[in-house]
Amino acid sequence: MKLKYIIAGNWKLNKGPAEAKAFSGELSKRLAKTSLKNTDIIIAPPFVSLPALMANGFSIGAQDVYWEDKGAFTGEVSAAMLKELGVEYCIVGHSERRQFFNETDRTVNLKVSALLKKNIRPIICIGERLEDRKAGVMYNVARFQLAAALFDVEIKDPVDIAVAYEPVWAIGTGNVATPQQAEDMHEVIRQSLEKHFGIDTGSRIRILYGGSVNEENIEGLIDKDQINGALIGGVSLDLDKFLSIINHIEKRER
Numbered sequence: 250m251k252l253k254y255i256i257a258g259n260w261k262l263n264k265g266p267a268e269a270k271a272f273s274g275e276l277s278k279r280l281a282k283t284s285l286k287n288t289d290i291i292i293a294p295p296f297v298s299l300p301a302l303m304a305n306g307f308s309i310g311a312q313d314v315y316w317e318d319k320g321a322f323t324g325e326v327s328a329a330m331l332k333e334l335g336v337e338y339c340i341v342g343h344s345e346r347r348q349f350f351n352e353t354d355r356t357v358n359l360k361v362s363a364l365l366k367k368n369i370r371p372i373i374c375i376g377e378r379l380e381d382r383k384a385g386v387m388y389n390v391a392r393f394q395l396a397a398a399l400f401d402v403e404i405k406d407p408v409d410i411a412v413a414y415e416p417v418w419a420i421g422t423g424n425v426a427t428p429q430q431a432e433d434m435h436e437v438i439r440q441s442l443e444k445h446f447g448i449d450t451g452s453r454i455r456i457l458y459g460g461s462v463n464e465e466n467i468e469g470l471i472d473k474d475q476i477n478g479a480l481i482g483g484v485s486l487d488l489d490k491f492l493s494i495i496n497h498i499e500k501r502e503r
């Protein structure tokens with residue numbers, strides 16, 4: 250089944266409000282000339298740059314959220330606050346948050362539930378470390394992370410969530426997974442989604458690949474049936490390269 254692709258830019262700790270404003274103005278201008286049919290585009294900047302994005306032709310995403318609505322939680326931002334800003338998507342469980350900020354499978358699950366309650370679409374990141382792959386347990390790791398993230402989670406529509414397969418060894422390293430490695434994992438994820446949500450919904454949830462995606466390797470990845478888009482870090486900071494990825498995807502025969 251051909252699903253609408255997602256191309257999401259994860260800016261991480263890059264681009265403050267002024268740079269975000271300039272980038273998004275230019276992105277909107279250039280997207281206006283293209284009339285996209287096959288692709289949903291998302292930009293996820295740092296929190297402080299969210300209001301500066303002039304989303305015209307693309308959606309706004311956050312990189313994290315806290316699961317309580319309000320209260321004494323210094324430094325946190327709630328789903329209700331993101332909603333007020335017009336945020337439509339939120340990355341959850343990125344491996345950098347798991348590695349550097351004590352994100353656990355349990356907190357990923359709490360965040361997914363909190364976002365869905367406010368009608369924000371979680372992009373759930375899962376993926377194995379190099380040692381897991383070397384030990385041959387990568388599918389088990391991904392299945393477990395996904396099951397934990399989806400504990401007690403129900404959705405109304407398949408577009409309500411997306412899953413991003415991001416092998417930790419591929420993030421920011423230049424070591425992209427081969428299209429076949431990614432496809433094999435996406436098939437495992439697809440099976441888990443169909444088991445959790447039923448075939449009808451599970452077969453239509455978009456599964457993105459992330460980890461050293463660029464304007465050259467996108468073509469091989471997107472050729473695969475179960476790869477429904479990409480979560481892009483470093484290369485999403487470069488407008489020309491980001492647009493070139495979008496153009497590759499848009500011009501594909503469907």
Ligand code: PGA
Binds near residue numbers: 259420
């Ligand atoms: P990268 O990051 O494209 O820079 O490897 C991907 C991600 O972390 O989402």
